[in-house]
Amino acid sequence: GDSVTQMEGPVTLSEEAFLTINCTYTATGYPSLFWYVQYPGEGLQLLLKATKADDKGSNKGFEATYRKETTSFHLEKGSVQVSDSAVYFCALSVLGDTGRRALTFGSGTRLQVQP
Amino acid sequence: GAGVSQSPRYKVAKRGQDVALRCDPISGHVSLFWYQQALGQGPEFLTYFQNEAQLDKSGLPSDRFFAERPEGSVSTLKIQRTQQEDSAVYLCASSLGQAPEAFFGQGTRLTVV
Numbered sequence: 001g002d003s004v005t006q007m008e009g010p011v012t013l014s015e016e017a018f019l020t021i022n023c024t025y026t027a028t029g030y031p032s033l034f035w036y037v038q039y040p041g042e043g044l045q046l047l048l049k050a051t052k053a054d055d056k057g058s059n060k061g062f063e064a065t066y067r068k069e070t071t072s073f074h075l076e077k078g079s080v081q082v083s084d085s086a087v088y089f090c091a092l093s094v095l096g097d098t099g100r101r102a103l104t105f106g107s108g109t110r111l112q113v114q115p
Numbered sequence: 116g117a118g119v120s121q122s123p124r125y126k127v128a129k130r131g132q133d134v135a136l137r138c139d140p141i142s143g144h145v146s147l148f149w150y151q152q153a154l155g156q157g158p159e160f161l162t163y164f165q166n167e168a169q170l171d172k173s174g175l176p177s178d179r180f181f182a183e184r185p186e187g188s189v190s191t192l193k194i195q196r197t198q199q200e201d202s203a204v205y206l207c208a209s210s211l212g213q214a215p216e217a218f219f220g221q222g223t224r225l226t227v228v
Binding site for chain 2 (some may be wrong): 004032034042043044046049091093101102104106107108
């Protein structure tokens with residue numbers, strides 16, 4: 001079956017530090033890859049996506065590159081801010097026989113940025 | 116509305132009680148998903164609708180869980196005879212057809228006591 005593995009948290013960084021959150025996946029078909037973010041007290045929000053190999057998704061200074069050869073989609077940001085403190089979820093979706101594109105999520109990584 | 120709306124935001128149920136959770140997707144989104152998120156975990160797939168048709172219910176954990184979307188818009192997730200292990204956040208998401216990205220509601224936190 002499909003699965004997503006991401007690094008355990010919490011990850012604690014100082015403001016302006018470099019961020020990497022590792023994510024690897026296994027999939028039965030050709031997946032689309034996503035990072036979702038959950039800020040305190042809020043719902044899941046799509047942060048960025050990539051739908052084919054070597055695509056780079058980017059948003060709000062965050063980036064992730066779809067690496068088919070290593071089945072990875074690591075999240076990076078060059079300089080984190082306190083406002084980036086949240087839980088980050090890596091996810092994939094594969095188009096199934098019924099036409100569904102349900103998401104398979106990792107367990108989430110909590111990021112805490114200190115001033 | 117502009118986003119996916121879920122109600123209630125919080126629900127406390129006594130063990131054995133039936134509950135109904137509502138999801139109002141983004142207008143025009145034909146695909147609707149329900150997920151269950153246990154504390155400290157990622158969401159897990161429960162069921163999928165395309166318009167009013169429930170095409171996949173493979174993630175429903177037991178026959179106490181039932182979902183419907185009779186007019187292809189609003190959906191209801193019903194849990195009968197709730198158990199403590201049903202305590203979780205229930206998330207609804209919608210998407211345009213087979214578009215890969217989905218948009219999530221804020222969820223309903225169910226606590227069974």
